[in-house]
Amino acid sequence: MIPFLDLNQINKPYLKAIEEASLRAVRSGWYILGPELLSFENSFAEYCNVSFCIGVANGLDAIGLILRAYDFPEGSEIIVPASTYIASVLPVSYLNLIPVLVEPDPVTMLIDPGRIEERITPLTRAILCADLYGRSCEMDKIMEIGARYNLKIISDAAQAHGALYQNRKTGSIADATAFSFYPTKNLGALGDAGAVTTMDAELAEKIFYLRNYGSKERYKNEYQGINSRLDEIQAAILNVKLPFLDRDNKKRREIARRYLTEIKLKDLVLPPADRIDEDAWHLFVIRHSERAALIQHLDRAGVQTNVHYPLPFHKQKAYQNLSHLELPLTEKIHEQVLSLPLNPILTDQEVTAVINAVNTFEKLQ
Numbered sequence: 504m505i506p507f508l509d510l511n512q513i514n515k516p517y518l519k520a521i522e523e524a525s526l527r528a529v530r531s532g533w534y535i536l537g538p539e540l541l542s543f544e545n546s547f548a549e550y551c552n553v554s555f556c557i558g559v560a561n562g563l564d565a566i567g568l569i570l571r572a573y574d575f576p577e578g579s580e581i582i583v584p585a586s587t588y589i590a591s592v593l594p595v596s597y598l599n600l601i602p603v604l605v606e607p608d609p610v611t612m613l614i615d616p617g618r619i620e621e622r623i624t625p626l627t628r629a630i631l632c633a634d635l636y637g638r639s640c641e642m643d644k645i646m647e648i649g650a651r652y653n654l655k656i657i658s659d660a661a662q663a664h665g666a667l668y669q670n671r672k673t674g675s676i677a678d679a680t681a682f683s684f685y686p687t688k689n690l691g692a693l694g695d696a697g698a699v700t701t702m703d704a705e706l707a708e709k710i711f712y713l714r715n716y717g718s719k720e721r722y723k724n725e726y727q728g729i730n731s732r733l734d735e736i737q738a739a740i741l742n743v744k745l746p747f748l749d750r751d752n753k754k755r756r757e758i759a760r761r762y763l764t765e766i767k768l769k770d771l772v773l774p775p776a777d778r779i780d781e782d783a784w785h786l787f788v789i790r791h792s793e794r795a796a797l798i799q800h801l802d803r804a805g806v807q808t809n810v811h812y813p814l815p816f817h818k819q820k821a822y823q824n825l826s827h828l829e830l831p832l833t834e835k836i837h838e839q840v841l842s843l844p845l846n847p848i849l850t851d852q853e854v855t856a857v858i859n860a861v862n863t864f865e866k867l868q
């Protein structure tokens with residue numbers, strides 16, 4: 504069986520270094536907001552080519568802390584992608600802001616910039632976009648709309664570490680960008696971790712306080728903050744893995760290139776191939792009208808797949824209040840998408856096996 508993602512194998516090459524680094528953190532006696540975190544924040548800021556990086560507890564909090572720091576009045580509207588993982592949108596709801604859902608572009612499956620403007624009202628304060636599957640959104644168009652309507656642009660780049668858009672890294676384009684270092688991400692910790700990147704000094708400073716009870720100095724609280732800190736052990740592990748992110752992404756791009764050129768199955772929709780060397784290929788998401796049969800065929804051929812995601816968030820019980828929305832494109836995408844294995848440890852033979860398995864699928868008559 505070719506597993507969809509084997510974290511044990513993914514982390515194996517780093518294991519010795521990870522053991523040493525985490526043991527160093529354990530023995531140091533400094534577990535929270537210490538030198539490992541500072542070092543990671545500096546390195547990741549440099550990697551993204553941005554002035555500030557603030558380590559936080561996870562990707563969800565990274566989005567939430569950006570929204571808290573902007574302090575939009577309750578009831579403000581935030582433009583969000585209809586097709587995304589629920590974590591992109593939950594922080595909007597927590598803060599009593601109103602998510603306004605926008606359908607995706609049918610080719611990229613990312614928020615369609617052409618459909619944003621019609622949803623802007625006097626209450627709109629920000630556009631939140633998500634760089635799903637490792638591909639940056641159309642940021643020039645989104646930034647232009649943001650500038651014209653005086654809206655903040657917030658990016659959820661939890662799936663797009665190291666992706667490029669017009670030679671700029673994700674993390675350096677939007678007003679503020681949220682990252683997750685959940686173990687399955689392109690840059691993954693061995694537990695939960697996240698970060699915010701921004702060029703905005705004032706915003707960065709506020710998030711530095713907000714993640715630690717709103718505290719500037721010990722026992723002095725400027726804001727009603729939260730507890731969302733990236734711990735020293737996870738930071739030490741991320742310090743080990745960050746230098747290899749580009750190498751891993753290069754491997755992902757090589758595999759994506761092979762899938763894009765060698766998968767020939769009729770009626771199957773491949774992801775866009777216009778930015779193979781810029782996208783970070785967190786996921787390789789194909790579409791097929793007979794998804795269930797294709798999954799079964801691949802499973803029998805020894806290829807484990809996954810669905811990102813089976814149900815749009817507005818159809819989840821958690822968002823019953825949005826279930827009346829009509830988002831046909833988003834719903835169709837969720838019925839048809841299927842993710843093939845794509846990760847830096849796949850061998851050439853395994854990639855060939857995946858390609859052959861897909862190409863030998865015969866449609867049910």
Ligand SMILES: *Cc1c(COP(=O)(O)O)cnc(C)c1O
Pocket residue numbers: 561562563564587588590591633635659661662683684685695696697
């Ligand atoms: C993983 C992910 C998140 C959430 O990250 P956590 O670290 O699990 O909180 C948010 N948005 C997207 C698009 C993700 O893939």
